[in-house]
Amino acid sequence: MEPKILVTGATGTIGSFVVDLLKDKKANFVAMVRNQEKAKPFKEKGIKTVVADFSKPALLERALEGIHKIFLLSVTSPEAPALQASLVEKAFEARVQHIVKVSVRGADPNANFNIGRWHGETEEVIRKSLISYTFLQPHSFLQNLLFDAQSIREEGKIYSMQGDGQIPMVDARDIASVAVKALLEPGHEKASYVLTGPQSISYHDIAREFSVALDKDVEYIKQSTEEGISAMLEAGMPRWLADDMAYLNTRYANNEDSDVSPVIEKVLGTKAHNLVDFIQDYIHIFK
Ligand SMILES: NC(=O)c1ccc[n+]([C@@H]2O[C@H](COP(=O)([O-])OP(=O)(O)OC[C@H]3O[C@@H](n4cnc5c(N)ncnc54)[C@H](OP(=O)(O)O)[C@@H]3O)[C@@H](O)[C@H]2O)c1
The missing domain is CATH 3.90.25.10 (UDP-galactose 4-epimerase, domain 1)
Structure with a gap:
């Protein structure tokens, strides 16, 4: 069976491009949205949706049922590391195999800026979780x-x-294209890509x-x-x-x-x- 992908952040800048690309490729995926109202535009395009929220554990557990891969995108906030750590724990229990996470250039648990530190903490949790991963570390969009x-x-x-x-x-469109490659093709496991x-x-x-x-x-x-x-x-x-x-x-x-990174051209x-x-x-x- 073709692996099933959960796309979080589906209504956002990168996530909406990821959804369109996965749809074009006829991939097996479901867009996670926070309420039925936000599901409407996806449903109109024939895209499957699931209503869940990082801060609602029961809904999240249900959204993860039968999922093999996750496109993980969270807004940056002081709560983001704890919310994503909880998602990673649930993903492990649900036997998710691979997470493609949108992080940031300079992500590190000891970074001197909050965004870099919070993404770095989440990367660390995923690394230790035994779930395979691809970290996308983009520069400013x-x-x-x-x-x-x-x-x-x-x-x-x-x-x-x-x-x-x-x-x-x-360009966020290139970040989405790299994410889709990492979701659909082998060879991007345990990779950290500066974009x-x-x-x-x-x-x-x-x-x-x-x-x-x-x-x-x-x-x-x-x-x-x-x-x-x-x-x-x-x-x-x-x-x-x-x-x-x-x-x-x-x-x-x-x-x-x-510094310019060659990764986008190499991967795409x-x-x-x-x-x-x-x-x-x-x-x-x-x-
Ligand atoms: N902007 C930059 O230059 C830059 C550079 C490097 C890295 N980044 C990273 O890129 C990410 C932002 O990407 P983006 O601009 O594509 O995002 P975005 O457009 O801000 O979209 C955020 C998404 O997260 C969803 N969301 C918000 N709260 C949620 C919750 N509690 N549970 C589940 N989903 C929730 C939103 O859904 P709703 O529609 O329901 O609100 C939306 O789909 C951040 O992690 C940021 O650190 C940004």
Whole structure:
């Protein structure tokens, strides 16, 4: 029998691409959603769903019945390590064979930022669980630029704390494609994949490419760390996340996380999407 896959985070950025790719490949999978309302769009496309939640053990146990592989995606939060540890325990009891987990570049139980530490703790739990795994450790997503759509549209400006530094931002569509390979094909067991875009880019590059694509001036406004933190807190971001963003952006500004990883091209056999591809494909949102 073809192994059955549970897709968590199915309504999210990466998860929705994973679901579409698995559907195209006619894979045996079920999308986990948190309520019936969220199940509707999947059902309309003929995709099987199961209602469950990381924080609801009984529902989770039921969702894991008959599952062989999991695409594991959790929002980052202080509760995430405990919730995922509990899922891993239940997955082991349900005889799940493989977990493909979305983690983060720099994940480590001793990392200096919360997101890296929390993902690192979960990776450690999975490593010790005897379930096979593939850890996807992406860099910052190109899709994060969607948060800048309003200022690009309304002010012709893009703001960042990244100074003149460069990072190889990665397209969530490529992360999903690698996840699907790891779910459907052998050869990705016990692998940790650092996933980046094909070249390092700065916010000067980002502003320039938006200016070209939109045929208007898009100006890059450099924020100090204090200005960046204030703006994030004002927008309702929790303090721990604003602090993580400030920490990471200081590293980015100093080109400490600028290395390009070859993994996407190696695993997919095609080039990773770059900034220009992303802008072209999402241009309607920035107009
Ligand atoms: N953004 C970046 O640049 C970046 C870089 C590296 C790593 N990452 C990692 O990538 C992950 C985020 O990926 P994403 O942007 O694709 O996610 P996302 O779009 O934020 O989606 C999160 C998903 O988790 C689901 N969810 C929320 N609470 C849940 C719960 N209690 N039980 C079960 N499911 C729950 C959401 O469902 P609902 O629709 O019901 O809310 C949604 O499907 C995080 O782990 C983050 O650390 C992000």
